[in-house]
Amino acid sequence: MIKEALEEISRGTAEIIDIEAIEKLLIKYYEDGTTYTVKAGFDPTAPDLHLGHTVLLQKLAIFQKFGGRVQFLIGDFTAMIGDPTGKSATRKVLTKDDIIKNITSYTKQAFKILDENKTTIVYNNDWLEKLGAGGMLQLASNLTVARMLERDDFSKRYASNTPIAVSEFIYPLLQGYDSVHLESDIEIGGTDQKFNLLMGRQLQKAYGLKKQQAVMMMPILEGLDGVQKMSKSLGNYIGVTEEPKNIYGKVLSISDDLMWRYYELLSEKSLSDIEQLKKDVSTRTVHPKIAKENLALEITTRFHNEELAKLAKEEFNSVFKGKNIPTDMAEFEMQDGIWICQALVDAKLEPSTSQARRDIKQNAVSIDQKKINDEKLNLEAGEYILQVGKKRFAKVKVK
RNA sequence: GGUGGGUUACUCAAGUGGCCAACGAGGGCGGAUUGUAAAUCCGCUGACUACGUCUUCGAAGGUUCGAAUCCUUCACCCACCA
Numbered sequence: 001m002i003k004e005a006l007e008e009i010s011r012g013t014a015e016i017i018d019i020e021a022i023e024k025l026l027i028k029y030y031e032d033g034t035t036y037t038v039k040a041g042f043d044p045t046a047p048d049l050h051l052g053h054t055v056l057l058q059k060l061a062i063f064q065k066f067g068g069r070v071q072f073l074i075g076d077f078t079a080m081i082g083d084p085t086g087k088s089a090t091r092k093v094l095t096k097d098d099i100i101k102n103i104t105s106y107t108k109q110a111f112k113i114l115d116e117n118k119t120t121i122v123y124n125n126d127w128l129e130k131l132g133a134g135g136m137l138q139l140a141s142n143l144t145v146a147r148m149l150e151r152d153d154f155s156k157r158y159a160s161n162t163p164i165a166v167s168e169f170i171y172p173l174l175q176g177y178d179s180v181h182l183e184s185d186i187e188i189g190g191t192d193q194k195f196n197l198l199m200g201r202q203l204q205k206a207y208g209l210k211k212q213q214a215v216m217m218m219p220i221l222e223g224l225d226g227v228q229k230m231s232k233s234l235g236n237y238i239g240v241t242e243e244p245k246n247i248y249g250k251v252l253s254i255s256d257d258l259m260w261r262y263y264e265l266l267s268e269k270s271l272s273d274i275e276q277l278k279k280d281v282s283t284r285t286v287h288p289k290i291a292k293e294n295l296a297l298e299i300t301t302r303f304h305n306e307e308l309a310k311l312a313k314e315e316f317n318s319v320f321k322g323k324n325i326p327t328d329m330a331e332f333e334m335q336d337g338i339w340i341c342q343a344l345v346d347a348k349l350e351p352s353t354s355q356a357r358r359d360i361k362q363n364a365v366s367i368d369q370k371k372i373n374d375e376k377l378n379l380e381a382g383e384y385i386l387q388v389g390k391k392r393f394a395k396v397k398v399k
Numbered sequence: 400g401g402u403g404g405g406u407u408a409c410u411c412a413a414g415u416g417g418c419c420a421a422c423g424a425g426g427g428c429g430g431a432u433u434g435u436a437a438a439u440c441c442g443c444u445g446a447c448u449a450c451g452u453c454u455u456c457g458a459a460g461g462u463u464c465g466a467a468u469c470c471u472u473c474a475c476c477c478a479c480c481a
Contacts, residue, residue: 225426249435250435252434252435252436253435253436254436255436255437256434256436256437257436257437258436259436287434288434288436289434289436290434292434292436293434316435319435320434320435321434321435339448341448342448352445352446352447353446353447353448353449354445354446354447354449355428355443355444357448357449358428358429358442358443358444359428359429359443361429361442361443362428362429362430362442362443363429363430364428364429364430375448376448388428388429389428389429389430390429390435391435
């Protein structure tokens with residue numbers, strides 16, 4: 001029983017520190033029902049969840065299955081500093097209202113996966129604000145600069161002359177202090193969080209807590225490009241609130257290699273089933289396309305439902321295999337005689353008339369499924385379906 | 400506080416008075432092929448009803464017939480020293 005639980009909990013993790021501690025927690029839970037806490041921090045700056053976040057959330061949901069209570073930590077205080085990601089250190093300051101708004105939509109999305117009754121939402125501003133300068137100093141005395149520079153991220157940036165703000169040094173300390181305050185039993189985060197997660201252990205010890213949190217790291221999910229991590233700013237993400245056909249289409253557009261990564265981290269199939277599938281694909285028993293379609297269906301179903309997912313699949317096949325037109329697309333109204341390039345811009349298919357001209361020259365633009373090559377064309381009254389490339393459509397009413 | 404180096408398009412990175420709307424690479428977009436996969440080949444990649452015009456090389460001034468390139472001031476970044 002415990003063994004199975006532990007196995008399911010460990011699945012797909014990149015690294016676990018102090019797995020014995022987790023085992024003890026599980027034993028206790030099965031003995032007398034004692035629950036334990038699992039902390040995970042979330043940044044309130046981006047209100048849109050994508051699949052990358054769900055890797056973590058799914059893991060939390062599994063802990064909930066086995067007696068874990070989730071401490072859903074909103075980093076409203078730490079968001080003001082910004083985690084040292086190597087990117088720009090400057091961040092816009094969020095107002096209280098912004099944060100509340102973000103959190104509301106954030107948690108609403110998160111509870112598609114998490115059990116609300118086994119989740120406590122906490123805000124680190126509640127205790128970090130009270131820490132004060134004295135508390136900060138005490139906190140900071142736990143760490144040496146040399147140790148800080150050991151952090152992979154910092155040492156790389158230091159070596160490559162990328163600036164490091166002093167405030168960024170503070171970030172791991174504060175995140176660690178959160179664990180002290182919350183007395184977390186386990187903390188989970190991405191592999192990029194290793195340093196911060198370990199800081200929690202160190203500080204819990206320094207502040208005299210009886211035991212230190214176990215740490216679990218999840219791999220970072222690659223984005224659609226398969227190289228960089230999934231993030232909204234890179235535009236390589238699949239949002240959990242996206243339309244079924246978008247989710248379906250985006251999953252299908254990933255590379256075959258990446259598909260296995262997604263299977264491992266996102267699918268609910270057992271690891272042995274996935275292994276089998278992988279084998280079948282490599283022996284050509286199963287076409288990779290089929291495997292990918294199933295994955296796309298599973299993921300689409302998770303955030304919508306089976307029916308919608310199937311519809312998305314049909315739509316997809318009709319549009320891309322049958323070269324048909326999608327059933328619904330954005331509609332626009334325009335004035336009679338509008339220049340085709342301008343119409344493309346107005347219909348948000350092109351960013352500029354210059355780009356529109358180029359695409360027309362390159363045979364990328366069609367009206368009602370017929371390629372055009374006259375960039376000087378003006379549209380007369382009527383209804384048209386404009387298309388750029390294979391994926392961009394719009395319906396235009398000219399009057 | 401001192402000394403030196405730097406800031407070019409989405410990113411990296413050439414260009415040190417006219418040949419610069421700016422080499423090259425990556426990325427992106429499009430075409431062919433295909434499974435909206437990979438790989439490959441080709442084209443495009445500042446804006447503008449457009450063989451011309453306008454705006455861009457950290458910012459503002461200046462020198463010049465002409466400036467990404469030279470000068471001045473400012474801002475920001477980095478390294479070393481203190």
